[in-house]
Amino acid sequence: MMKLGLFVAERGHHIAAWRDPAAELAGDVDFSYYANIASIAERGCLDFLFNADIAGPSGAYSAERLRRTTGASRVEPLTLLSAMSSVTRHIGLIATMSTTYYEPFHIARFFAGLDQLSGGRVGWNVVTTYAEGEAGNFGREVHLSHDERYERAKEFTEVVLGLWDCWEDGSIVADKETGIFLDSEKLHPLNHQGEHFAVRGPLTVGRSAQGQPVIVQAGQSEMGRDFAARTAEVIFTVQQELEEARDFHADIQNRAASFGRARNAIRIMPGLVPIVGATMEEAAEKYEKLQSLIHPDLGISLLSHILGFDLSGYPVDGPLPDLPLSNAQQGRQKLVTDLARRESMTLRQLYMRVGGVRAHLTLCGTPEYIADIMEEWVAGAAADGFNILPPTLPQGLEDFVGHVVPELQRRGLFRTKYEGRTLRDHLDLPVPVSKWSSVR
Numbered sequence: 001m002m003k004l005g006l007f008v009a010e011r012g013h014h015i016a017a018w019r020d021p022a023a024e025l026a027g028d029v030d031f032s033y034y035a036n037i038a039s040i041a042e043r044g045c046l047d048f049l050f051n052a053d054i055a056g057p058s059g060a061y062s063a064e065r066l067r068r069t070t071g072a073s074r075v076e077p078l079t080l081l082s083a084m085s086s087v088t089r090h091i092g093l094i095a096t097m098s099t100t101y102y103e104p105f106h107i108a109r110f111f112a113g114l115d116q117l118s119g120g121r122v123g124w125n126v127v128t129t130y131a132e133g134e135a136g137n138f139g140r141e142v143h144l145s146h147d148e149r150y151e152r153a154k155e156f157t158e159v160v161l162g163l164w165d166c167w168e169d170g171s172i173v174a175d176k177e178t179g180i181f182l183d184s185e186k187l188h189p190l191n192h193q194g195e196h197f198a199v200r201g202p203l204t205v206g207r208s209a210q211g212q213p214v215i216v217q218a219g220q221s222e223m224g225r226d227f228a229a230r231t232a233e234v235i236f237t238v239q240q241e242l243e244e245a246r247d248f249h250a251d252i253q254n255r256a257a258s259f260g261r262a263r264n265a266i267r268i269m270p271g272l273v274p275i276v277g278a279t280m281e282e283a284a285e286k287y288e289k290l291q292s293l294i295h296p297d298l299g300i301s302l303l304s305h306i307l308g309f310d311l312s313g314y315p316v317d318g319p320l321p322d323l324p325l326s327n328a329q330q331g332r333q334k335l336v337t338d339l340a341r342r343e344s345m346t347l348r349q350l351y352m353r354v355g356g357v358r359a360h361l362t363l364c365g366t367p368e369y370i371a372d373i374m375e376e377w378v379a380g381a382a383a384d385g386f387n388i389l390p391p392t393l394p395q396g397l398e399d400f401v402g403h404v405v406p407e408l409q410r411r412g413l414f415r416t417k418y419e420g421r422t423l424r425d426h427l428d429l430p431v432p433v434s435k436w437s438s439v440r
């Protein structure tokens with residue numbers, strides 16, 4: 001069975017979604033909006049809801065992007081998914097939190113707590129934060145370099161995993177007759193002393209129904225791939241070509257094996273933007289209508305954001321200039337640069353291609369056509385499933401759940417009902433065994 005998640009965004013993933021005449025609201029939205037999105041996703045038996053995060057602007061060229069998009073208005077993801085856990089019963093809940101601007105004990109406690117309250121449905125999307133503008137919001141003048149961020153993230157994640165492992169299964173006895181609540185021999189301090197962190201532990205939250213939250217990652221640079229192959233259980237990727245995705249899939253499997261993990265230990269899920277129509281022509285018309293709402297200044301600003309370099313001074317109908325390596329999203333920078341060079345695209349053509357959907361795979365067509373491509377990628381070892389990015393919300397999600405999901409179910413490629421309780425059940429991931437179990 002392929003895996004399917006929903007990437008939750010404010011009004012949809014197309015950068016001009018809020019300008020769509022059919023958009024429910026252009027301003028702030030209340031919780032009922034998000035509760036409805038969760039209900040639709042759970043009706044479609046999707047594996048999880050995923051919410052990304054950014055806590056500051058991404059540089060001097062972000063002003064135009066923020067002025068013309070909903071990007072400046074963003075609900076903190078763990079708060080949002082905590083609320084959504086109360087109106088859902090099955091679907092997983094994956095939230096983003098940064099290893100650069102939090103402490104490991106915070107992350108371990110927040111996610112373990114929600115994992116308990118949700119019955120084992122939580123995952124942590126580990127990011128190092130690419131937006132340089134976040135530094136000033138956390139008492140720092142300069143954003144850490146790409147390599148420094150990943151070195152910190154490696155130890156950070158080790159500490160979080162260690163804290164989640166402080167409690168053995170069966171630690172809480174709750175024997176009213178003897179008055180024993182906790183078997184203290186099954187609770188262990190961490191006593192971590194490292195280059196970046198000193199954390200005593202133990203955590204104040206025990207193991208959940210799935211053992212511990214699922215680790216998710218999205219890095220595509222060399223260091224990002226190594227980090228994900230060593231630690232992640234789910235990887236979100238950005239690919240537009242089948243062969244490119246197949247190479248990435250094989251590379252991650254090979255790297256995982258080099259770290260002593262099973263080759264199939266990680267679920268690799270590229271982002272997918274589905275534009276669904278009853279006919280190919282109807283779907284194309286939907287897409288072009290959204291594309292026409294992208295203001296040129298916004299297109300250049302977003303392209304600058306993706307590439308980590310201010311392009312506002314370059315001719316919009318000229319070629320992409322040679323750019324230095326970004327301190328932000330190096331994997332995505334390479335993908336977009338390669339695309340521009342391969343197809344000899346102007347800046348305008350480039351932002352029209354990748355700007356609206358941030359370089360993710362876009363499938364525009366009938367439910368059968370979209371299911372054909374999804375099946376080809378999964379059968380061809382290019383993906384284990386997809387992280388779905390509806391161009392508009394909630395309508396784009398309704399289109400996918402109402403038309404593409406039934407087609408996948410008809411082909412036997414996706415579940416027709418939830419068969420497990422936890423996020424690990426949905427993703428066919430094992431429950432981590434406490435390291436203390438082997439000590440006894």
